[in-house]
Amino acid sequence: MSDPSFGIHGKILEIDLSAGYVRVRPLDPSLTADYLGGRGLATRLFYEAVDPASDPLGAENVVVLAPSPLIGTSAPTAARGHMVFKSPLTGFLGTSNSGGGWAWSFKATGYDALVVKGRASSPVWIDITPEKVDVLPAGRMWGKDIHALTDELTTGFEPAARPRVLGIGPAGENLVRFAAVANDRNRVYGRCGPGAVWGAKNLKAVRAAGRMKTRVHDKERYQSGYEQAMHLIRQAPVTKRLLREMGTAGLVELINVIGMLPGRNFQDCTHRDEDLEAVSGETIAKTILERAAGCYLCPIGCQRHTRVGGKGEQAEAGEGPEYETVVLMGPVCDIYDLEAITRANYRANELGLDTISFGSTVACAMELAERGLIPPAELAGLELRFGRAAVLERLAVETAFRRGAGALLADGSFRLAERYGRPDLSMSVKRLEIPAYDPRASFTQALGYMTSPSGACHLRGGYAVSLAFFGGWKEIPRFSLLQSPIAIRNMQNHGILQDSLGVCRFTGYAFGSEPWSRMLAGATGLDFSVARLEEISNRVAALERLFNLEAGAGKLDDALPPRFAETPIIVAGEERAVSVEIQERMRRDYYEVRGWDAEGRPRPDLLGRLRIAGRRP
Amino acid sequence: MVVKVKFFSAFREVFGTRERDYVIPDGARARALIEAMADQPERRAALLRGSNLHPHLVLLVGGEALSSRGGLEAELRDGDVLAVFPMLGGG
Structure with a gap:
């Protein structure tokens, strides 16, 4: 040691x-x-x-x-x-x-x-x-x-x-x-x-309130990894400049062009260009952005410090919105009003709400209400339908305090939709709401949502857009059934490494495991080769899976809501859905790639190799 | 044939427009379109590094990555729409 x-x-x-x-x-x-x-x-x-x-x-x-x-x-x-x-x-x-x-x-x-x-x-x-x-x-x-x-x-x-x-x-x-x-x-x-x-x-x-320093064991080795990492961060366009200039919402128009930007509780992916421009990263930068900033120790700087409401009494400053917030509180609710989204984002920050789950739950409530499934009396006087920007901020506050219509939303979209007899209208996997990339527009993304240990999450499940469109990773066609399972395993494993190192996903736009291995081995004096890091990721993935199995998860929890199998969208001129058969095939292949059995249970030989002693079979 | 090009982000300033139709010979490949677009030094610098596509670019034809159709050697068709983005990241 x-x-x-x-x-x-x-x-x-x-x-x-x-x-x-x-x-x-x-x-x-x-x-x-x-x-x-x-x-x-x-x-x-x-x-x-x-x-x-x-x-x-x-x-x-x-x-x-x-x-x-x-x-x-x-x-x-x-x-x-x-x-x-x-x-x-x-x-x-x-x-x-x-x-x-x-x-x-x-x-x-x-x-x-x-x-x-x-x-x-x-x-x-x-x-x-x-x-x-x-x-x-x-x-x-x-x-x-x-x-x-x-x-x-x-x-x-x-x-x-x-x-x-x-x-x-x-x-x-x-x-x-x-x-x-x-x-x-x-x-x-x-x-x-x-x-x-x-x-x-x-x-x-x-x-x-800590002040203890972390000393570096092998300065030369650490420094070689550090310098390579910083060089690549300053070279790669995304980390060098673009995230600072545009924020993550710079993606809005691009994700729309590739047919992946969800609308109206994922009923479709069609938007008018001018509507989207009103909530784009470029518009944010030109209208409400006061300054960009980075998290502690971050040279990339995607944070948006913004101000809305001009100089009058209604003016206020805060942080956001970023891409996920824009899309889930915006187009997914058929709302394209940047100020309304931003104010609701401020309330979510102050009161402590996840903006992805909140936006998606509002959209779910809007669909239930439009279908006449929520009796108006239960909405406490709120007129709830798609496109009503005025409800966003009010619902953020009411949800946080479980008041009025917000009381309906506070348990998330799945429990809301279930309460009114339509759990299929919750756009979630494992009851966690789906982020702002429609899974019908990428089999790879669909598989990422299905197999993420936390439910539908682009950060734990894998982020297919960068595979198909951003380079850096080996380019993977987004409808490749053959390549998606391995690609998603690799992305998930790199995510486990980043989360275990305490570093940002966006470093992945500049470099992979090698500089981290040198910084980590240099800092600690321990053996953290790239192969060792990969083994750690596999071990963590297996342990996360074991916990979920013990908590009652099964194969059928690794599935998309029926809408994505039954209702196609048009992607690059073709109808696309993720049928139950496609889900079954990708899930089976993914389990195989992970060393899990047909039911998604890590095989005993894998657990032995990874030195994991599970609690129960 | 006519290919419509839609510009996003900083490319709108570089090209001075949001979209423009380019007329290129029938059966031409993407290289011919890019050459037609690179009609000023600043535009050329935004699109190409040497004789290759600039690595900062994301080019989409009909919603698919141009690179998946062969990059500069991709065959274009009359009525294709090319979208020009800077490489972005996030989520």
């Missing part, structure tokens, strides 16, 4: 909110070797600690947060944290990643992971410094939005000593099943509803 200060402290901080204990236990060095950090380590620690049958909103759920061995070095974007929990939205693995400085500050307090168990009897917050850990009453903070909470816990410090706050807003307190946990005000662990898990634990915030 290397010197603990070389990227690894060797300590896990465990807090049981029911029993009221705080303890520090050693991190088994083999866990670092086998699971790295971030997503890998958090998944392993979660798997050990949780009963897969536990109620996600019960005391028995466990939340694990982990930075990575690279965090604290100068590695580009290496400040991201990863959170694992059982999702109250899906009932399966909750796994969510965020930029922002909290993971860096937490690592610098001297721990490699935070494990939170139990449930406090009244609201609490946790204060972590290198010297001590306190669990403190949070009664007067309960009810505060994320910005006010952050202000309260960070005022009175010198800028250099300012702690970082990770916390929930009213949506988490009110157990909204797609509530987020945020740090640095607007950086969120958004997907799968971690905010509701915190709310159920009566946990309002975790403040971290």
Whole structure:
């Protein structure tokens, strides 16, 4: 084992909110070797600690947060944290990643992971410094939005000593099943509803104020990886310039041209060019953008700091919208009003809502209402139909507080659609709402959504657009049944690596595993060859799968909603759907590529090779 | 034959328009269209690096990547629509 200060402290901080204990236990060095950090380590620690049958909103759920061995070095974007929990939205693995400085500050307090168990009897917050850990009453903070909470816990410090706050807003307190946990005000662990898990634990915030440095073991080796990485980031057009200029919403028009931009709760993918231009990244840059910025330690800079409403009383500033938010709150609701989307985005940031699940759930409600399936009396006077931009901001607030029509939305689109007898109208996989790329426009993307361990997510499942259109990766035709399973496995594995390193997906537009291997091996002095990193990704994927199987998932949970099989869209002049047979074939081939059996269970020989001891067969 | 070209993002400024029809010989390949488009030094620099397509470009014909149809050697048809984007990323 290397010197603990070389990227690894060797300590896990465990807090049981029911029993009221705080303890520090050693991190088994083999866990670092086998699971790295971030997503890998958090998944392993979660798997050990949780009963897969536990109620996600019960005391028995466990939340694990982990930075990575690279965090604290100068590695580009290496400040991201990863959170694992059982999702109250899906009932399966909750796994969510965020930029922002909290993971860096937490690592610098001297721990490699935070494990939170139990449930406090009244609201609490946790204060972590290198010297001590306190669990403190949070009664007067309960009810505060994320910005006010952050202000309260960070005022009175010198800028250099300012702690970082990770916390929930009213949506988490009110157990909204797609509530987020945020740090640095607007950086969120958004997907799968971690905010509701915190709310159920009566946990309002975790403040971290670390200063411990991460030393580099082999400076020459680290530096060779670092310099190559920075060189490639400055060379690649996307990371050098375009994300800063256009933000992620720069994609809106391109995704439309390739026929992949969903509209009206995924009923079609047709939009008028001028409508889309009104919500494009270019329009955002020309009209509401005040400045672009990067997350902590990020040279890429896709953040949008914006202002709407001119100079009058209605003026306000905030952050966003990015691509997913634009499309899910916009065209998916048949809304092309940038100001309305932006204001609703501001409310989601403050109150703590995942904008993807929120937008999709609004669209689902609009479709149910237009079909006459929701009795008007249950909408609390709200006129809900596609295209009504005025409802967005109001619904964001009402959802966070479970008030009015928002009370219907707060459990997500699947439970909403199920309540009115049409679960097929929820555009979700494993009850997690589908992001802003229509799966009918790419078999590869469809398979990514089907097999993502967290449900439909482009970040955990794989992002096919960059395979078919952006280069960098080996170019894969988007309707290739033959190549999609391997391509998606490879992308998912690279995503596991990035999440376990605590780095941003967008570094993938500039370089792959090799520079990371050198930075990581150089920083820690441990063997992290590219082959070793690939093995770690396979191990994490298998363990995530095991948890989902134990939590009750089966093959049929790896499937798209019926709409994508039954209702074709036109893509590049051809009718496209993802039939049940195509899904079956891709799923079978993907399982095979992963070393899983026909039911999607990792085979015993694979588990043996990866040294995973599952709990049950 | 006539091929319609739609420009997006910064290419609208480089080409001074949102879309334009180009007339190229029947049966011509994409190279002929790109040469016709590269009628000024700034436009040439935006489209080509040496004799190859600029790596910053995403070119789509009828919603499919031009590269999947053979890049500069792709055969074009009358009425094709070419969309010109900078390489973007995100999601």
